[in-house]
Amino acid sequence: MTDSARDRELDLVLYGATGFVGRLLADYLARTAPDGVRIALAGRSHPKLEALRTTLGPRAANWPILIADSQDPLALVELAARTQVVATTVGPYAKYGAELVGACVAAGTDYVDLTGEVLFARDSIDAHHEKARAGGVRIVHSCGYDSIPSDLGVHVLYQAVRADGAGDLGETTLVASLRGGVSGGTIDSLRTQIDASRPHPALRRLAASPYSLSPDRTAEPDLGRQSDIAIVNGADIAPTVRGWTAPFVMGSYNTRVVRRSNALRGYLYGRTFKYREVMSVGGSRLSRLYAGSVAAILGGLVLGLSVRPTRYLLDRILPAPGQGPSEKTQRDGYFAMDLYTTTTTGARYTARVKGDGDPGYRATAVMLGESALSLVLDRDRLPDTAGVLTPATALGDVLVDRLRGAGLEISARTL
Known part of the structure; x- marks a missing residue:
C-alpha cells in the first residue's frame, strides 16, 4: 500500500462477499473486526450484497456496498482506489482474478486472496511482482x-x-x-487449471515443476528430485510418526509457496532445505493400503476431469460453484499440520499449526480475515518488503500473533 492509500475512505473491501467463503469471511469480520475499521462489501449484484448485509448484525449495518464486475478493469481500478486493502474470494482466480490484481497494483492497494492455482500465481508474479515492489504494494496470494x-x-x-x-x-x-468438506469452488479451480494446461505441454511442465513459483529458477540449489506427491513411511519422517502417509491433495501447491518464501528470503531456511507434504491415514497395519487408496483416488479425480466422458459424469456428481459443506460439517471440522525437520547439525525439531472448524471454509475465513487485518492495522510491524509475496514473507510474525489470538495453535519445539 502506498502512503496515499492511508487517507482513503475505506480500510478493507471484501470482494466476492456473496460467495460461499465470502459470506463466511463477511460474518467473521462483522463479529471480530475492531471498531473503527471501515469495511465495504463488493461484488456484481447489489440486491445479493444488500441481502447479505442484513444478516451480519448491527456492526455491519452501515457497511457500504460497491459494485464491480471481475472482467471490468475500469470498475476494478475505481474500487481498488477507494480502499487500503482488498480481500477477494472470487475464484477460480485464473478466470476471475487477474484484472483485480492488476487494478490493485495500479491503485497502490494491498491485496489478499485464497488461490491455490499454480498457473495463476505464476502469471501474477510475472506480470506484477516488479511493479508492485517498486510501488510498495503487497500482493499476497x-x-x-x-x-x-x-x-x-x-x-x-x-x-x-x-x-x-x-x-x-x-x-x-x-x-x-484434517476433517472437513469440499466446495464447488475448489473443484472448479482444479477444472480450470486442467483446462489451461491440457493443450499446452509447456504449461503442464511449469505446473509440475517443484520450483514453478520461484523468483529465479536458475538460482535454486540442485537438491535432486523433490517428492511433492508421495506415499511415505512415517518412520522415515520422524520416530513419532506411525504408519504410512498418503499424498496430501494441496501438497503440490503448498510446497511451491514454501519454496518461494525460502527464495524470497535469500534461502534463509538453508540451501539444503527440502520440503514435502503428506497426509496421515492413521497408524494401523493397513495404513499402507489406505495411503495407496488415497493416491489412487486423487489420481483418478485428476484423470477423470481431464477426459471428456468421465468429466461429464463427474460434473454431475461433484459440488457446483457456490455450493459447499453444511453448517454441521464446518462446525465439526478441524485440522492439525505437524512439521518435522532434521537440521544440518542433526537436531530434530517439530512445529504444529492446529485449528478448529472446517479447514477449507470456516478456518480459512479466519486466516483470510486476519491476513487482511494485518495489512490494515499492523502495517508498521510488517516485514519491510513489497511485490507478489507469500504469507510468511509479507505478514510473518504479525499474522502468527493474530492467528494465535484468534484461537489457532502455532508452535515449534525440539523433538
Missing part, C-alpha cells in the same frame, strides 16, 4: 488453508532452530490431519 499453515509452520520452525543455533533446516515434511 494463498491466505487460507492453502497455504498459511504450511508457510507459517515452516516460518516458526525456522525461528525455533535459529534461536537455538541448531543450523539450517534440512529434510522437512508436513503431515496433515
